[in-house]
Amino acid sequence: MTDYFKSIDAMTVFSSEKAAKVEAFIGQHLFVGLNCFETGQSQKSHIHPGSDKFYLVLSGKASMIVGDQTREVEAGTVVWAPADVPHGVAKARERTVMLVAIAPPPGRIGA
């Protein structure tokens, strides 16, 4: 049986190798998960063709880029990355956890 309720704290993981990704839930139309950064880690600028995405910073601080905008973000910032607009995390300035949602989920476009 699907458990419809999950705790962010119980899902959070970090890796000294690179920013860690966690899948929380995935459906036909929507993916939700976590991106977890140690201080100094980054996420290369990239696009999701045909998928809208947002991040919500849950803890920490980071420098983020969407399109031609760069901002210092912290807990409580929502970051919108619409389909086909490049986005990434230039640098986590502290240990940082972000919730991330992507629709349609990667690999399910047109499914």
Next chain:
Amino acid sequence: MTDYFKSIDAMTVFSSEKAAKVEAFIGQHLFVGLNCFETGQSQKSHIHPGSDKFYLVLSGKASMIVGDQTREVEAGTVVWAPADVPHGVAKARERTVMLVAIAPPPGRIGA
């Protein structure tokens, strides 16, 4: 020009009349916003045909229902409501703010 960055605190609103809804961003594939509850307010159980949805509790405490599961939730709980599964907020036990994402956005299914 679209501002890709918004603050949860700056968007949060409450109404004594009923639970308040805020749109943060909307694209072709994804909606993200806030549901803000005063203590005692609720959100009737409902379905989104063909759309996946999740809530993230940002602050407060509430009793929530998805399908046949009922839980007491608090900050840090992610609540998954896949397409066609009934869900709602039985009662906010404190002033409660939830981020909510819906894909595809209401009114844009098949668009």
